[in-house]
Amino acid sequence: MATRNIYKTAVDEDVQPTNTCPECDGRVTTNTHETVCDDCGLILSDQAIDPGPEWRSFPEDQSNPERTGAPLTPSLHDQGLSTTIDKHHDGKGRSLSPQKQRQLRRLRREQGRAQCSTTRERNQMRGFYEIRRIVSALGLGRSIRDQTCALFTTAQNEDLLHGRSLEAIAAGCVYAISRCNSLPRSVAEIARFAKCNEDSVRNAFAVLNTELGLPTPPPTPRQFIPQLASALCLSPEVRHRAVEFTEQARKQGIDNGCNPAGVAAACLELASNDAGEHVLQCELAAKADVSTATLRNHRDALAEKLVETQ
Template sequence: MASREIYANGFDEDVQTDDQTNGCPECGGRVETNTVETVCEECGLVLEEHAVDHSGEPVYDDEDERTGAPLTAAHHDRGLSTTIGWKRDANGNTLSAKKRRQLGRLRREQKRGRFRSKQERNLSHGLGEVQRIGSVLDVDNTLREQACQLFRSAQSEDLLVGRSIEAMAAASVYAACRCNGRTLPLADVVEAARVGENRVTNAYATLNENLGLPAQPMQPHAYLPRLASDLDVPQRVQRRARALTEHAEDECIPQGASPTGFAAACLYHAAQEAEYRLTQTEVADVAGVTTTTVRNHRETLLEELP
């Protein structure tokens, strides 16, 4: 039985012996490579230094200084504040009860000093609403960042005065989608925002007027795939509805007409031509419009068809 203590000889995984070379070029001694440099054990000659760090830490900037996470417009402080954990330390070890109480007191004081003014508090609340609405509507992170930047611009231009923060947050999400060509029905935004449609419409009009948004008018064909998918209509009806929307966009869409309502009318008319059972009520409910809107747009479409 061995008399020496177990684990008396350790092994450092970060240290590697260079056995593939002839050793140190000065004295011929053994060369070791760690996470920082390559050095001779005998004479101390440094052969290489500044090794590449593969630990996944923050990147280096142009001045060779360590940087943190990238700045983000989704937080009122752009992500520069410190987050205090709850039950475990950085190594995953469980904290003692005394340490948890201490961190609880620190966390409470941090929350009290987190906002320097009421304006920052409102900004934090608004950005949180933008993130929540974007998550409900399954908006990707890029559009959420743009929506947060729009909300920041609205606050800096004093557009929040006399308006609901929730409505302005919903309008920012809707505006970001409109500027990037994503079809997002206003009814879905209103439902996710839990505010009145008039408030969201007025907030969007304010953003569009004061910030000069590059939003393009939405066309009926952009809403057609979602309507067809929700109603589960066959492919032949979808193809005919697509042809009708393209014809309507070139010929007969009246000024100010609802693109969603016109797409619903084209889909309903295509279903009637194919003798597929689809009622105006079903189409109107999915499109978020009334049956009267569907009926009127269909009559306009029939006047222009050969």
């Protein structure tokens, strides 16, 4: 299935014309009003779009003429266009009387009802709130949050939310965007902060990946090395040695069909033992969300292959 573009591309309106006059091959100058040839005076175009502000600001002015407001954000159901009504102060920072506060309380109630007038908007608000909470708990950036909200909107437009939990779809979107950006986040790690179990997250990701055709490459053990090494406070030498072990495991085919986090933990254990920085297996397995038996199996298989190649 072809991958669908879930993000809007902006159209560049400031396309500059050619720098050569078509009549005399002279130099062309473009200002905010027109494009004119400096040699023959031919006007190539006029009434150009001025993307700049129509106001001017000076340091000595007390008033602020800027009125553009906050930028639009796809992480809110209304993209941040709704008005915020304060509780205790007006626009100039002055305290409000009790009568005015009661009036603004009624206005906030009516505004909240008007913002989510349909079930679709309420579901979108709930889904975006869950996405922002999970992304914040995982320590991901704003770009990941915006991409996840855009993916949730696409899933809602494709009617993928019917009969499914909003929390599961939101967690599945976070995992899908993490996979698309090659971020080492496991299903168990996302399910720890989500309001659903691991099976629900996997099912939601499978639906998104199948129906939308997401470009999700399979995770590799090398992607988990920096995260695990930082969590265990290992030295850069151990980290570089573990990366070399992951490359050897890939060439030998040891990581085929295996949990990449478990293979990365096994490589870190071998690298730490070679460098004299011994790490407890239970602690390493807990950071990688695998069992100690899985860690030992991957370690023994990797050590055996390394001995054969030496």
